[in-house]
Amino acid sequence: MSLEAAVALTVGMQAIDASLDVAAGETIALLGPNGAGKTTVLRALAGLQPIGQGSIVLDGIVLDDGGRTWVPPERRAVGFVFQDAALFPHLDARDNVAFGVRARGGSRAEARRVAAEWLDRFGLAERATTSAVQLSGGEAQRVALARALAVRPRLLLLDEPLAALDQQVRADVRRDLRTHLDAHTGMRVLVTHDPIDAAVLADRIVVIERGCVVQTGTLGEITEQPRSQWIAELVGTNLLVGDAHGDRVRVDGGFEVVVPDSGFGPVHLTIHPHSVGLAPTRPVGSARNAWPTTVEQISELGGRARVRLQGPVSLTAEVTADAVRDLGLGPGSSVWASVKATDISVCPR
């Protein structure tokens, strides 16, 4: 009981090449910026988009091998929850949920009974005869989930299920969604660009950027050692890409950074913003790395300030608001940035 998928295809200008495995009872989040190709992967799993190469195997059955075998979406045991719900606008809530049961040969009475059960479970019993277009965003999203679950799919796919909702509703629906996902016995794959959605809803996160999987792990693992600029910026960590030669790493732009670990080959460097020191002149002391920079932007929050620096190596420093005032910093001012070699973590990429 598992899903193994290696999906390679090109849609328009975008090439996608991603692999993922999902075990029974597990929820995977495909996390990445807009336009990374997450939805395309989901559509390929559902059979709405044939793949070019690779294979999609669900419970040992080949659904798509990029060639001879292609099981059409209507014959896959896969449920799909669309962004903005995509409820049938000409039907009411109950008939939306009943649709799949009817389509799979259930009688009208049976379909309505199943639909009523699901609506009840989602606390929407009294909205049963409300037209789909008159449901609120949160209600529509829950009806969409009920509609997908009512046919008991082995694999449930959710495309940005919370993106269309405003903040307050979003928190409620997210909590509900977690409960309902846990009640589903099959596999779940969720697409989101929001790390909070991913953290709350998923057991494991697959980070996708520009059509490729860049990292897999729990949210903790991913934020601790991000492997992509997008995640690093998202969690506020500095990420540098370079090549290690012993205790030196040559980063993009040819600049060298001194690190504690020795090693060779391509690496990621992560530097926490609070490890970056600022000084008006070249610092003399234990810091092995120091370079002159220009302040690009300062954002203050509480007593802290995040200072975005442009230089041979672009970094974000986190210092106290008092320090910013004492140094007389503002956009455009010059300042030396320093980092102790021991505050830089290195991991091979």
Place this chain on the structure above:
Amino acid sequence: MAVAAVGFAFVVLPLVGLLRQVAWSQLGADLTTPQARDALRLSLVCSVSATVLAVVLGLPLAWVLARVEFPGRRVARALVLLPMVLPPVVAGVGLFYAFGRDGLVGEYLYRWFGVQLTFSTAGAILAETFVALPFFVITAEAALRNLDRRYEDAALTLGTPRRTVVRRVTLPLVRPALVAGAALAWARALGEFGATITFAGNIQGRTQTVPLAVYLLLESRPQVAIGLSVVLVAVSVAVLALLRDRWWGGS
């Protein structure tokens, strides 16, 4: 403002001119003369048949143009829409050499089945269908092309066979456009003159539809011609009212 007023007057004046000439007390009697009754009955039969044909032939055509990728699709779309801009008389000539007794297809229709379309009611229907079809196709095609495909995708992922998706999702969702397209096609068929008179002729009770009768009677019995014209005006207004939600957009 002044130019706009002139433009508006230009559109409205012919209508006023027509309505001024109507002998309202005589209208009932004028419309029940044998020639008027024949024309009205024939127009109803022909325009409704042409609309049905336009829908039956036009829906699959609109589907293919909207949904199937094939080389030359743009050319095919342009060809289908050609009757909208083609002078109807030319359409009639074309129909004559395609479906007439010596025409491309007509020759075999006559030789093998004894079917002659020229100077027959079927010919009048054919002429009306030819000019009405694009009005339905263009409306249906736009609706099918603009329909959010996720509704159909959603139905598929729920395990719905493709035919059922068409029947239970696609068609219900584009139904307002199909009704509007059919109404447009019907109005066009009802007013058809050039292609009908060229291809089917002007035979009372067989091919003489209301517009043909109006043209013929304007000399001999103008009051009947005017009465029939009023009927066509009323029908046009009714079609506009039917399409009001679609085009007037509540303003």
